[in-house]
Amino acid sequence: MNPDRPVFLDLARIRFPVGAVASIGHRISGVLLALVLPFAVWFLQLSLRSDSISIETGGFFRLAALLLAWAGAHHLFAGVRHLLMDVGIGASLPAARASAYAVLIAAAAVGLAAFFL
Protein backbone atom coordinates (compact mmCIF):
# COMPACT_ATOMS: atom_id res chain seq x y z
CA MET A 1 0.00 0.00 0.00
CA ASN A 2 1.29 3.48 -0.87
CA PRO A 3 1.97 5.22 2.47
CA ASP A 4 1.43 8.65 0.87
CA ARG A 5 -2.05 7.89 -0.42
CA PRO A 6 -4.70 10.39 0.66
CA VAL A 7 -6.67 9.25 3.70
CA PHE A 8 -10.03 10.75 4.55
CA LEU A 9 -11.38 9.56 7.86
CA ASP A 10 -13.53 12.45 9.10
CA LEU A 11 -16.20 10.23 10.62
CA ALA A 12 -18.64 13.12 10.93
CA ARG A 13 -18.47 13.70 7.18
CA ILE A 14 -18.17 10.19 5.78
CA ARG A 15 -21.51 9.13 4.32
CA PHE A 16 -22.51 5.59 5.19
CA PRO A 17 -24.87 4.17 2.58
CA VAL A 18 -27.79 2.27 4.11
CA GLY A 19 -26.26 -1.01 2.95
CA ALA A 20 -23.13 -0.26 4.97
CA VAL A 21 -25.23 0.44 8.08
CA ALA A 22 -27.09 -2.85 7.66
CA SER A 23 -23.76 -4.61 7.13
CA ILE A 24 -22.01 -3.21 10.20
CA GLY A 25 -25.17 -3.96 12.17
CA HIS A 26 -24.93 -7.56 11.02
CA ARG A 27 -21.40 -7.72 12.40
CA ILE A 28 -22.14 -5.97 15.69
CA SER A 29 -25.23 -8.11 16.31
CA GLY A 30 -23.24 -11.24 15.44
CA VAL A 31 -20.48 -10.43 17.92
CA LEU A 32 -23.11 -9.64 20.56
CA LEU A 33 -24.88 -12.95 19.97
CA ALA A 34 -21.57 -14.81 20.15
CA LEU A 35 -20.78 -13.09 23.46
CA VAL A 36 -24.04 -14.25 25.06
CA LEU A 37 -23.59 -17.89 23.97
CA PRO A 38 -22.36 -18.91 27.46
CA PHE A 39 -25.57 -17.47 28.95
CA ALA A 40 -27.60 -19.34 26.34
CA VAL A 41 -26.04 -22.67 27.34
CA TRP A 42 -26.51 -21.81 31.01
CA PHE A 43 -30.16 -21.02 30.36
CA LEU A 44 -30.56 -24.30 28.45
CA GLN A 45 -29.18 -26.14 31.48
CA LEU A 46 -31.50 -24.26 33.84
CA SER A 47 -34.51 -24.93 31.62
CA LEU A 48 -33.83 -28.68 31.58
CA ARG A 49 -32.97 -29.06 35.28
CA SER A 50 -35.33 -26.68 37.09
CA ASP A 51 -38.87 -27.27 38.32
CA SER A 52 -39.85 -23.69 37.59
CA ILE A 53 -38.34 -20.60 36.01
CA SER A 54 -39.31 -17.03 36.77
CA ILE A 55 -38.51 -14.23 34.37
CA GLU A 56 -37.13 -10.98 35.75
CA THR A 57 -38.94 -7.85 34.61
CA GLY A 58 -36.70 -5.08 36.00
CA GLY A 59 -35.25 -2.24 33.93
CA PHE A 60 -31.90 -3.92 33.33
CA PHE A 61 -33.55 -7.06 32.01
CA ARG A 62 -35.82 -5.04 29.74
CA LEU A 63 -32.79 -3.32 28.25
CA ALA A 64 -31.04 -6.67 27.87
CA ALA A 65 -34.19 -8.05 26.17
CA LEU A 66 -34.26 -5.05 23.81
CA LEU A 67 -30.59 -5.46 22.90
CA LEU A 68 -30.76 -9.24 22.43
CA ALA A 69 -34.04 -9.17 20.52
CA TRP A 70 -32.64 -6.47 18.24
CA ALA A 71 -29.39 -8.40 17.74
CA GLY A 72 -31.18 -11.66 16.99
CA ALA A 73 -33.69 -10.03 14.65
CA HIS A 74 -31.13 -7.89 12.81
CA HIS A 75 -28.75 -10.82 12.38
CA LEU A 76 -31.56 -13.06 11.16
CA PHE A 77 -33.09 -10.55 8.73
CA ALA A 78 -29.73 -9.33 7.39
CA GLY A 79 -28.62 -12.96 7.06
CA VAL A 80 -31.71 -13.91 5.05
CA ARG A 81 -31.06 -10.83 2.88
CA HIS A 82 -27.53 -12.07 2.19
CA LEU A 83 -28.67 -15.63 1.46
CA LEU A 84 -31.23 -14.32 -1.03
CA MET A 85 -28.55 -12.15 -2.67
CA ASP A 86 -26.28 -15.23 -2.88
CA VAL A 87 -28.87 -16.82 -5.16
CA GLY A 88 -29.37 -13.60 -7.10
CA ILE A 89 -32.57 -12.30 -5.51
CA GLY A 90 -32.63 -8.58 -4.73
CA ALA A 91 -29.01 -8.03 -5.68
CA SER A 92 -29.61 -4.92 -7.82
CA LEU A 93 -28.71 -1.64 -6.13
CA PRO A 94 -32.26 -0.22 -5.71
CA ALA A 95 -33.56 -3.58 -4.39
CA ALA A 96 -30.55 -3.96 -2.06
CA ARG A 97 -31.08 -0.45 -0.66
CA ALA A 98 -34.78 -1.09 -0.13
CA SER A 99 -34.14 -4.41 1.65
CA ALA A 100 -31.43 -2.80 3.81
CA TYR A 101 -33.99 -0.22 5.01
CA ALA A 102 -36.50 -3.03 5.61
CA VAL A 103 -33.96 -4.97 7.71
CA LEU A 104 -33.08 -1.92 9.83
CA ILE A 105 -36.70 -0.99 10.48
CA ALA A 106 -37.95 -4.53 11.14
CA ALA A 107 -35.09 -5.30 13.55
CA ALA A 108 -35.67 -2.03 15.43
CA ALA A 109 -39.38 -2.89 15.67
CA VAL A 110 -38.61 -6.32 17.14
CA GLY A 111 -36.24 -4.75 19.67
CA LEU A 112 -38.82 -2.18 20.75
CA ALA A 113 -41.51 -4.87 20.97
CA ALA A 114 -39.26 -6.91 23.27
CA PHE A 115 -38.77 -3.85 25.48
CA PHE A 116 -42.44 -2.98 25.86
CA LEU A 117 -44.03 -6.45 25.94
Added chain:
Amino acid sequence: MRIFSGQQAFVLQRLSALVLLAFTAAAALRLGFGAPVSLEQWQAWAAQPAAAALLLLLAAALLVHAWVGTRDVVLDYVHPLLLRLSILSLVGVALALLGAWTAFVLVTHAL
Protein backbone atom coordinates in the same frame (compact mmCIF):
# COMPACT_ATOMS: atom_id res chain seq x y z
CA MET B 1 -5.94 -19.79 11.44
CA ARG B 2 -6.77 -22.54 9.01
CA ILE B 3 -9.71 -24.10 10.80
CA PHE B 4 -12.52 -23.67 8.26
CA SER B 5 -10.96 -21.11 5.90
CA GLY B 6 -11.59 -19.86 2.38
CA GLN B 7 -14.45 -21.39 0.44
CA GLN B 8 -14.98 -24.03 3.13
CA ALA B 9 -15.74 -21.29 5.65
CA PHE B 10 -18.05 -19.57 3.17
CA VAL B 11 -20.02 -22.78 2.58
CA LEU B 12 -20.13 -23.77 6.27
CA GLN B 13 -21.32 -20.29 7.25
CA ARG B 14 -24.23 -20.55 4.84
CA LEU B 15 -25.09 -24.19 5.56
CA SER B 16 -25.15 -23.51 9.32
CA ALA B 17 -27.19 -20.36 8.64
CA LEU B 18 -29.81 -22.48 6.87
CA VAL B 19 -29.96 -24.91 9.82
CA LEU B 20 -30.34 -22.02 12.28
CA LEU B 21 -32.97 -20.41 10.07
CA ALA B 22 -34.99 -23.64 9.91
CA PHE B 23 -34.86 -24.05 13.72
CA THR B 24 -35.77 -20.41 14.32
CA ALA B 25 -38.71 -20.61 11.93
CA ALA B 26 -39.95 -23.87 13.48
CA ALA B 27 -39.62 -22.51 17.03
CA ALA B 28 -41.31 -19.22 16.10
CA LEU B 29 -44.22 -21.03 14.43
CA ARG B 30 -44.64 -23.44 17.35
CA LEU B 31 -44.41 -20.76 20.06
CA GLY B 32 -46.24 -18.08 18.11
CA PHE B 33 -49.18 -20.08 16.78
CA GLY B 34 -49.26 -23.37 18.74
CA ALA B 35 -50.54 -24.07 22.23
CA PRO B 36 -48.39 -22.65 25.06
CA VAL B 37 -45.47 -24.92 26.05
CA SER B 38 -45.00 -25.65 29.74
CA LEU B 39 -41.57 -26.24 31.25
CA GLU B 40 -42.50 -29.91 31.85
CA GLN B 41 -43.51 -30.36 28.20
CA TRP B 42 -40.23 -28.83 27.02
CA GLN B 43 -38.23 -31.08 29.34
CA ALA B 44 -40.13 -34.19 28.24
CA TRP B 45 -39.66 -33.27 24.57
CA ALA B 46 -35.92 -32.67 24.97
CA ALA B 47 -35.51 -36.03 26.76
CA GLN B 48 -36.45 -37.96 23.59
CA PRO B 49 -33.31 -39.22 21.79
CA ALA B 50 -34.44 -37.83 18.42
CA ALA B 51 -35.10 -34.38 19.95
CA ALA B 52 -31.76 -34.43 21.75
CA ALA B 53 -30.07 -35.27 18.43
CA LEU B 54 -31.87 -32.34 16.76
CA LEU B 55 -30.77 -30.01 19.55
CA LEU B 56 -27.19 -31.27 19.20
CA LEU B 57 -27.36 -30.47 15.49
CA LEU B 58 -28.65 -26.99 16.35
CA ALA B 59 -25.79 -26.48 18.84
CA ALA B 60 -23.22 -27.68 16.28
CA ALA B 61 -24.58 -25.31 13.63
CA LEU B 62 -24.58 -22.43 16.14
CA LEU B 63 -20.97 -23.06 17.19
CA VAL B 64 -19.69 -23.48 13.61
CA HIS B 65 -21.54 -20.29 12.61
CA ALA B 66 -20.12 -18.40 15.59
CA TRP B 67 -16.60 -19.61 14.80
CA VAL B 68 -16.66 -18.57 11.13
CA GLY B 69 -18.26 -15.22 12.00
CA THR B 70 -15.94 -14.24 14.85
CA ARG B 71 -12.97 -15.45 12.79
CA ASP B 72 -14.02 -13.14 9.93
CA VAL B 73 -14.34 -10.19 12.31
CA VAL B 74 -10.98 -10.85 14.01
CA LEU B 75 -9.16 -11.29 10.68
CA ASP B 76 -10.59 -7.97 9.46
CA TYR B 77 -9.87 -5.82 12.51
CA VAL B 78 -7.02 -7.41 14.50
CA HIS B 79 -3.77 -7.20 12.57
CA PRO B 80 -0.86 -7.86 15.01
CA LEU B 81 -0.18 -11.56 14.51
CA LEU B 82 0.35 -12.54 18.15
CA LEU B 83 -2.79 -10.74 19.34
CA ARG B 84 -4.79 -12.18 16.44
CA LEU B 85 -3.68 -15.74 17.21
CA SER B 86 -4.33 -15.24 20.93
CA ILE B 87 -7.88 -14.02 20.39
CA LEU B 88 -8.65 -16.73 17.83
CA SER B 89 -7.28 -19.42 20.17
CA LEU B 90 -9.33 -18.04 23.05
CA VAL B 91 -12.51 -17.97 20.94
CA GLY B 92 -11.82 -21.46 19.61
CA VAL B 93 -11.26 -22.95 23.07
CA ALA B 94 -14.31 -21.12 24.47
CA LEU B 95 -16.56 -22.40 21.66
CA ALA B 96 -15.22 -25.95 22.05
CA LEU B 97 -15.90 -25.83 25.81
CA LEU B 98 -19.40 -24.48 25.19
CA GLY B 99 -20.00 -27.32 22.74
CA ALA B 100 -18.84 -29.92 25.26
CA TRP B 101 -21.00 -28.34 28.00
CA THR B 102 -24.06 -28.28 25.71
CA ALA B 103 -23.54 -31.90 24.66
CA PHE B 104 -23.16 -32.92 28.32
CA VAL B 105 -26.38 -31.12 29.33
CA LEU B 106 -28.41 -32.52 26.42
CA VAL B 107 -27.10 -36.08 26.62
CA THR B 108 -27.39 -36.42 30.41
CA HIS B 109 -30.93 -35.06 30.19
CA ALA B 110 -31.90 -37.57 27.50
CA LEU B 111 -30.31 -40.57 29.25
